[in-house]
Amino acid sequence: MKIVVTPRGFAKCGLDNVKIIEDAGFTVEYNATGNAYTKEAFYEKTRDADGVVVGVELVDKAYIDAHPKLKAVVKFGVGTDNIDLDYCREKGIFVGRTVGSNARSVAETAISFLFADSKNLYGSISDTRAHKWTKQTGYELEGKTIGIVGFGAIGKKVAQMAFGLGMRVLAYDPYFIDPEAARAFCVEEATFEDILKGSDFVSLHVPLTPETTNYITMKQLQAMKPGAVLINTARGGIVNEADLFEALSANIIRAAYFDVLVNEPPAKDEPLLTLPNFYLTPHIASRSREAEENTARMATQIMIDALKKRS
Numbered sequence: 001m002k003i004v005v006t007p008r009g010f011a012k013c014g015l016d017n018v019k020i021i022e023d024a025g026f027t028v029e030y031n032a033t034g035n036a037y038t039k040e041a042f043y044e045k046t047r048d049a050d051g052v053v054v055g056v057e058l059v060d061k062a063y064i065d066a067h068p069k070l071k072a073v074v075k076f077g078v079g080t081d082n083i084d085l086d087y088c089r090e091k092g093i094f095v096g097r098t099v100g101s102n103a104r105s106v107a108e109t110a111i112s113f114l115f116a117d118s119k120n121l122y123g124s125i126s127d128t129r130a131h132k133w134t135k136q137t138g139y140e141l142e143g144k145t146i147g148i149v150g151f152g153a154i155g156k157k158v159a160q161m162a163f164g165l166g167m168r169v170l171a172y173d174p175y176f177i178d179p180e181a182a183r184a185f186c187v188e189e190a191t192f193e194d195i196l197k198g199s200d201f202v203s204l205h206v207p208l209t210p211e212t213t214n215y216i217t218m219k220q221l222q223a224m225k226p227g228a229v230l231i232n233t234a235r236g237g238i239v240n241e242a243d244l245f246e247a248l249s250a251n252i253i254r255a256a257y258f259d260v261l262v263n264e265p266p267a268k269d270e271p272l273l274t275l276p277n278f279y280l281t282p283h284i285a286s287r288s289r290e291a292e293e294n295t296a297r298m299a300t301q302i303m304i305d306a307l308k309k310r311s
Helices: 008-013 016-023 039-045 061-066 085-091 103-118 121-129 153-164 179-184 192-198 218-223 241-249 289-309
Strands: 002-005 027-030 051-054 072-075 094-097 145-149 168-172 201-204 229-232 255-258 278-280
Touching (some): 002 289, 008 289, 051 289, 061 085, 103 121, 103 153, 103 255, 145 153, 145 192, 218 241
16 A cells, blocks of 8 residues: 655655655655645645645545545644545545644744744844844733633643743633643633733634634634734634734734734735734744654554554
8 A cells, every 4th residue: 555745844854754654564655845745746646545644735525536545644733624524534534633743843933922022033133134223122921921722732832831931821722621731830721701801922722623713803802902912823714814904903902923824825915914013934833853753753653553454
């Protein structure tokens, strides 16, 4: 049986797993081009695959119908919003994901946004490059409140780091708050409404699902503190971007730091990019060497186990 791995991170950090796959009795092909596959290349490269490890490629009904050999799909990461889970279930196709493999990397990115804001790092660096020796006055993070929306593997890491900085940590999860983790980092379980109302920073760590699409609209933005900062290292689509543009333009909230958007990369005329209080990184939160090594190792083992059960 054949496995195809499309994410570029595998070629950079996961090649030790090629021998593991081959020793398990499978053939493997991986994306060594340095570029993301186009839709056409993705379809062609995986035409005869029994298992595919995917990043952001769309595994929808059309793709599944065009690949009748497909037995297993593993996400090189956590979010499965690009995979039609219901149709995979209907077709008997296994779907796996590498839960926790990049939690520290994403959490560190979220925390780095706190420092970027509190110490005016972006503006200070930009001014200095422009030969402007301005000295902006920032603020300290100790004693500030962070509200974590989604208390899974990443949310717990954010809580741990924020607690270490001396911050007050609130957490909301629509499903479950791990009481031991909450106790360990003095996390206060709160309602979603209380987090919006009482947090200096609101950090989003929920998956993109039908329930969380447009989870943050103007209603929620207006409920936040006027000086609050919104952080999204989760998925584009969780925040209504038109509402966010309006809220930032009117200073309903002070700033937003995002690693994700609905459309990536954004169009050249993306309105949010015109705002001085919107900061965007190119979906790099999970892209540490350690995270990609973890993800490649986990994806490999999950795929091998899944295909062996279907052989």
